[in-house]
Amino acid sequence: MIKIKKQVHKTDIVTVWYADKPIDDEGIIQYREALFHSDGAEDFYTLLTDLNETEDEIKAHFSKGCRYEVNRACRENVDFTIKSGAQISDSELNEFLEFFKEFWLSKDMTPPDMEALREEMSIYRDNGYLVISHADIDKEVSVYHTLLTDENNARLLHSASLFRLKTDSEGSTRKIIGMANRALHFEEMKYFKKNGLKYYDWGGAGKQDDVKSITDFKESFGGDPVTYFDFEQINGIKAKMINSLSEIKHRIKG
Secondary structure, three states, X not given: OEXXXXXXXXXXXXXXXXXXXXXXXXXXXXXEEEOOOOOOOEEEEEEEEEOOOOHHHHHHOOOHHHHXXXXXXXXXXXXXXXXXXXXXXXXXHHHHHHHHHHHHHXXXXXXXXXXXHHHHHHHHHHOOOEEEEEEEEOOEEEXXXXXXXOOOEEEEEEEEEOHHHOOOOOOHHHHHHHHXXXXXXXXXXXXXXXXXXXXXEOOOOOOOHHHHHHHHHHHOOOOXXXXXXXXXXXXXXXXXXXXXXXXXXXXXXX
């Protein structure tokens, strides 16, 4: 289980991943991918790759095209780096955030609140849950992933590349970046398997049309479909009072 806590308006906000039962903490409890259902819960669909299998067995579940691209990336000049927890320096975290911002801009989309993201990722890192990985082509970072880990799971959080900004006459650079992205996922699987984790969680497999291509990409690795639950609970008198006041203010503004 992953659990972090922060304070907002003197109220504890507790985010919990992979809980198999309610926790006793007071505050606003945000359950993410819980293993149990609760009132108001929303289904969260994802895919799990079983890391209990051998590396060859894991790879055998990949589609033919996926296996080809993973193997091809290993023949190109692609290097992989994976760091976790205290291994991740502030400068390395900042480098990811700058890359992630550029990724959003490359899609002509507004980036998320980068300061809020920096705070969140710093908390996960300082509690030993965060992993940052990247694939470098000719010594240049081309793909970034971030993941959260507990004793059993590695959960994909972010995936970013700048392939939209890489142009050449034959599109070969974009293809190599795509191959490097696939190979980085497999490198992570091997890394987490060696560290005793059991599952690689693909971080969602949405069924909406706007994310179909992303889900198709994830499915090409052959993971098993799983349904978890996302919901929020308010524990304790103080948290309930703060939540009620927030709802009243929201109604007034609305």
